[in-house]
Amino acid sequence: MLIRVIIFSLIILTLIALAYFVCWLVGWGIMHLFHTRHNYGNWVGGAVVAFAIYIIIYGCTIGFDKLDVRHITLTFDDLPAEFDGYKIVHFSDAHLGTYGTDKQQLLARNIDSINAQHPDLIVFTGDIQNLVPSEIRPHINILKKLRAKDGVYSCLGNHDYPIYVRDASPKQKEKNLRETIALEEQAGWTVLMNDNRRIMHGAASNDSTKAAPSIVIAGMENDGDGRRFPMMGNLGKTLQGVSPNDFVILLQHDPTHWHDKILKQSNAQLTLCGHTHASQFMLFGWSPVKYFYDVWAGVAEHDGRFINVSTGMGGFIPFRFGVPGEICVITLKTTNK
Numbered sequence: 001m002l003i004r005v006i007i008f009s010l011i012i013l014t015l016i017a018l019a020y021f022v023c024w025l026v027g028w029g030i031m032h033l034f035h036t037r038h039n040y041g042n043w044v045g046g047a048v049v050a051f052a053i054y055i056i057i058y059g060c061t062i063g064f065d066k067l068d069v070r071h072i073t074l075t076f077d078d079l080p081a082e083f084d085g086y087k088i089v090h091f092s093d094a095h096l097g098t099y100g101t102d103k104q105q106l107l108a109r110n111i112d113s114i115n116a117q118h119p120d121l122i123v124f125t126g127d128i129q130n131l132v133p134s135e136i137r138p139h140i141n142i143l144k145k146l147r148a149k150d151g152v153y154s155c156l157g158n159h160d161y162p163i164y165v166r167d168a169s170p171k172q173k174e175k176n177l178r179e180t181i182a183l184e185e186q187a188g189w190t191v192l193m194n195d196n197r198r199i200m201h202g203a204a205s206n207d208s209t210k211a212a213p214s215i216v217i218a219g220m221e222n223d224g225d226g227r228r229f230p231m232m233g234n235l236g237k238t239l240q241g242v243s244p245n246d247f248v249i250l251l252q253h254d255p256t257h258w259h260d261k262i263l264k265q266s267n268a269q270l271t272l273c274g275h276t277h278a279s280q281f282m283l284f285g286w287s288p289v290k291y292f293y294d295v296w297a298g299v300a301e302h303d304g305r306f307i308n309v310s311t312g313m314g315g316f317i318p319f320r321f322g323v324p325g326e327i328c329v330i331t332l333k334t335t336n337k
Contacts, residue, residue: 092274126157192219
């Protein structure tokens with residue numbers, strides 16, 4: 001992690017120096033254009049540098065340690081009445097390698113915050129690690145503490161695949177992937193890899209002769225751009241056995257294909273994603289990630305179908321400014337009563 005922090009710091013320092021130079025250059029141009037005696041770009045550049053240093057210090061300390069609990073209520077016409085008021089806690093992008101041992105108390109606090117919501121279901125939408133499964137092992141006992149009436153379900157994110165470990169052999173990469181999945185299962189999670197499960201509620205759920213009201217939890221493998229981020233998702237396989245009348249909650253790490261694939265090729269009423277982190281930087285509501293994703297934070301709706309993009313709980317770099325770590329508490333409501 002130290003190497004990542006050093007690289008991050010060098011990049012930021014370079015940007016700060018560039019910002020100061022631009023201010024100085026603009027001030028120099030104005031000074032010569034209007035024949036003034038002072039280059040006020042120096043003052044502006046100094047203020048920019050001071051603010052940038054504040055952002056770095058705050059983002060690497062208080063900013064990264066903060067946790068928001070975001071409450072969301074979504075109403076559907078086709079949600080079974082038995083699931084009215086159903087509470088889901090959605091969290092994403094833990095990046096456990098960044099916590100190490102010195103920040104492990106933050107992870108424990110976050111897990112306690114999830115359990116404090118008394119959820120019916122907990123879902124995790126990928127990136128449990130930075131690079132390798134060994135990052136998960138020190139935290140496994142904390143992850144085991146997650147509790148929900150209907151269990152914990154997860155899908156894989158791009159960092160959960162071994163694609164970023166350049167010097168590993170194909171055999172080692174395959175071993176890493178299997179171990180990442182095994183560690184999540186050891187924590188008591190159900191890992192969905194282009195697969196789905198049915199959750200049944202109501203009196204009929206214990207009677208095999210009756211069709212119990214149910215919802216489907218489906219989890220796709222990461223479905224990114226196929227270049228920097230693996231495109232492993234198979235929507236048809238993920239929804240195999242699911243009928244058009246089923247209420248489907250789809251877990252997918254990357255929100256890239258919500259409009260062009262999930263909405264067009266499935267009946268998933270609610271899609272839950274992560275991945276973007278909102279760049280872990282937001283200033284006055286603006287984040288640079290907006291130029292790369294249509295939906296990059298919060299809830300979006302299309303014809304009564306919703307997506308929630310979590311900005312994540314951790315990060316590959318221990319820095320957050322204007323984008324605290326978050327857990328999302330989603331309450332499902334129905335008009336079908």
